Amino acid sequence: MRALEAVLALLSLLPTSASFVQKPYSGDRHLRQLSSICFAAADGISTQLESEVNIQSPKMARLTSALGLDPEEVKKMSKSMGEARFQRLDTVNARHLGLFFRDEMSMSEEQVRRMIVKRPGILSYRRENVKKTAHFFVHEVGLSTEEFASMMEVSRGNALTHSVDRRLRPVLDFFRDEIGCSKFKWIARRYPQIFSHGVDEVLRPRAQFLHDRLDLKRRSDVSQIASKFPPIFWLSEENLLSKIDFLRTAMALKEDEMRDLLVTYPQILGLSLEGNLIPTVAFLLDEDGAGLTREQLNYFVLYQPALVAYSLANRIRPRIERMSACGISLSYSPPGIMSYTNSQFDEWLEMQT
Secondary structure (H helix, E strand, O other): OHHHHHHHHHHOOOOOOHHHHHOOOOOOHHHHHHHHHHHHHHHHHHHHHHHHHHHOOHHHHHHHHHHOOOHHHHHHHHHHHOHHHHHOOOHHHHHHHHHHHHHHOOOOHHHHHHHHHHOHHHHHOOHHHHHHHHHHHHHHHOOOHHHHHHHHHHHOOHHHHOOHHHHHHHHHHHHHHHOOOOOHHHHHHHOHHHHHOOHHHHHHHHHHHHHHHOOOOOHHHHHHHHHHOHHHHOOOHHHHHHHHHHHHHHOOOOHHHHHHHHHHOHHHHHOOHHHHHHHHHHHHHOOOOOOOOHHHHHHHHHHOHHHHHOOHHHHHHHHHHHHHHOOOOHHHOOOOHHHOOHHHHHHHHHHHO
C-alpha cells in the first residue's frame, strides 16, 4: 500500500488536463519519463492487488482454512459452482461436512479433498440430509464406512444428491425384493450410478425387456444378470439389441443358448460391437485366423463366454499364430485355452510339440 501511495503522490504532480491524457506531454523529457513510469507502476500495482483480493477473499480464505484446501483448488470450486452460488456457501456447514466425512465415515483427508474439488456442490447440502443419506448406505445397504468411502470416490459424491425416500430406498427395494438380487451391496459400491435411474422410469421396464427379449424362464435369471453386469440397466435397448442380434447370427445360437450365454456372462453386452465383437468373431471364423466353423465357435463361446472379451491383438491373435506355427488348430485345443495364463499356455504348447 505504501508503494501505491507513493505512486499516487507522484501522479498528483503531473499535468492532468484532457490534452495530456490524449497525447504524451511535450515538456521536459524527464517529466515524460516519470509520467510513463508512474502510470505503469500504478497499473501493475492495481493488477497485483486485484489478484490478491480475488485469491484471499474472505470466503476463499475461510474455505481454505476449514477444509485444508489450497487457493487454487478453491478457485476451481468457485469457477465450477459459479460465483453467486459459491458466495452463498455456509463455511461453518462446509467445515462440519468435511469433519463428518473424515471422522464418522472413515474417508481420508485426501479422499475428502478430491471429492469436494470435483463436486463442490456437496458443500451446499444440509448436514442433516447428508447424514441421513450416509446412514442409509451404512445401515440399510450394509456398507462399511470404508466401503462407503470407496463408493463416494467412484461416484464423486453423486450418490449424495438423491433423496433417500424418493430414489435410494425404492432402488434398493427393487433389486432386493422385486428381482431377488442378493449382491446389491456390491452393486451399490461398484456401480453407484445405478441410483441415477428411477425404478418406474428405467429399472422395472429394463427388467421386463430382458425377461421378454431373452425369454427368461426364472426370476433368478434377471437377478443373476443384474448381479454380474449392472450397466445392462442403463445401456440403451438399441445398443443391447444390436449385440444380441449379432451374437445370435454370428454363432448360430438358439434361443435357449442365447439365454444361457447372457445369464452366464452378461458382461458380453458391455463389449463394443464395432471395436471388439465384430473383429474378434471375424478373426475366429476366418480361415487365415483361427479357422473355426460357426458350430465350433458356438461350442467354444458357450463353454467359455469370455473368449470374445480377450484382447484380439494381445492374446487371441498371438496365441493362434504360435499354435499355427506348431501345426496346432484351435478347434483341437482345450476350449478354455485363451483363459490360460501366459506361463500355462507356454507349458501347454511345449507339451504339444
